[in-house]
Amino acid sequence: MKTKINILSPGRFHVLDLARELDKNGFDVKFYSFVPTKRAMRFGLPKHCSASIFVLMLPFLALCRIFNRSQQIKRLRINVQDYITAWIMRKSDVVIAMSGDFVYAPRRAKKKGALVIYERGSKHILEQKRVMESIPSNKGVKPIPDVNVKRELESYVIADYIAIASKHVYESFMIHNYPKEKLFVNPYGVELSDFYPDMTRQRNYDVIMIGGWSYRKGCDLIIEAINRTGYSFLHVGGLVDMEFPKMPNFTHHGIVDQKELINYYHQAKVFVLPSREEGLAMVQAQAVACNLPVVGSKDSGAEDLKRFVEQPDNIIIVEEFTAEAVVHALHEAMEQYDKLGLTIYAGTAKEQLTWSSYGKRYTDFLKKILKHENTLNRPDGRVE
CATH class of the missing domain: 3.40.50.2000 (Glycogen Phosphorylase B;)
Known part of the structure; x- marks a missing residue:
């Protein structure tokens, strides 16, 4: 029975x-x-x-x-x-x-x-x-x-x-x-049929974050880090308790259906989530499946994803909740992106992410x- x-x-x-x-x-x-x-x-x-x-x-x-x-x-x-x-x-x-x-x-x-x-x-x-x-x-x-x-x-x-x-x-x-x-x-x-790499797409943005735009998710640190680096940034999701910057290198798009998210991941080079409090943000696994290097905080669950990829250096952990730490991690992630070329950093280990x-x-x-x-x-x- x-x-x-x-x-x-x-x-x-x-x-x-x-x-x-x-x-x-x-x-x-x-x-x-x-x-x-x-x-x-x-x-x-x-x-x-x-x-x-x-x-x-x-x-x-x-x-x-x-x-x-x-x-x-x-x-x-x-x-x-x-x-x-x-x-x-x-x-x-x-x-x-x-x-x-x-x-x-x-x-x-x-x-x-x-x-x-x-x-x-x-x-x-x-x-x-x-x-x-x-x-x-x-x-x-x-x-x-x-x-x-x-x-x-x-x-x-x-x-x-x-x-x-x-x-x-x-x-x-x-x-x-x-x-x-x-x-x-x-x-x-993560559903690998919904999230996968596309090496042919033009990357219109340097950095992407998907989720509620809030202090809890470290968006104050994202704003300061993007201002310091000059990277172009795309946010997809709702606005929670913070205003979204009205600057040329900041782009906001509202909530979209999960099936459409892949179209936004494919527009960026690096994913960021310096969250102060998460369990394990599933958007990070989606980003990994799309072959974006991930910048995640020590409290985002990003560290747990390292064991599900063959090249864990592409998942960078932010240990401190400071703009300096996020800036450093973003630079490191950009370097990893440039090194990747056509390499899928998760490799066959990504099957453990399913x-x-x-x-x-x-x-x-x-x-x-x-x-x-x-x-x-x-x-x-x-x-x-």
Whole structure:
């Protein structure tokens, strides 16, 4: 009999990719979210895996859209989804849930015998809180409400395991003495059919950054570094808490569909993300797949990508959050770009960057912990 796995998520995120890959690896998977089934299928999720609660959540999603700045409405939506999911989801062997969004449903499943794995996309909540409160625009406010912190910490207690994507997130949990045997580090994947090199394209920009334009992502450092170097710069994404420079060498483009991103990667030589707080930014893996040298901070997850490429010198780590450090890293990345020529620096190792490899690593982890659980549950200590 197949192992039953319920995956709980508000939206798509990386766990839709996880659901798809675990289904391929022989598990009986149900993906509970407010993503409509037809949309989930666009990203490769088989119809039989989708357990969409879109219709049930529609009134609350509408409220969130109307009152998009209201933390109370957002909290209502999260709580309602948690309770609805708890009552409609089937009994399973494993529950994988997005941290911060689900507490009641995983706890209820655990009482029925399920192993609970939380997906944590960022640092330990107390470290994330510290970083977010250091942002100048957050002075005098609480960027992470106390109720969110409490809920997150509660999920750490419920969890049998927590899946994280990078070394620096692991270290943030170690700071707070979380049991290391409960942490599973598995870097996210990338769809290589959507992101690949194109050596024929003209590079209109020296540097590109994709993602929300914010202090958190180090955009203040990008501005200063680009001003100092004179490089041409392209940003693709939304504007969050910083103005975008109105200068000739700065170009902004709004949010685009993921399938279109490759057209922007191919216009630049180097990718930059000096983020102060990430789990593992998937845009960096996309940049690697497109053969752009990557400049990433020590807290962006870039360091974890080095083991998935044959020439790791093309991934440059910014150790300090200063413009000088970013300038130095950009110069180094430009030198690497000039050396590359027609060389694909990821080489054959890039196959480890795929969602398929991500899913296989997760499958091996699940088999290991389920075997351990079966051993513990047998009186004679043997595995059936």
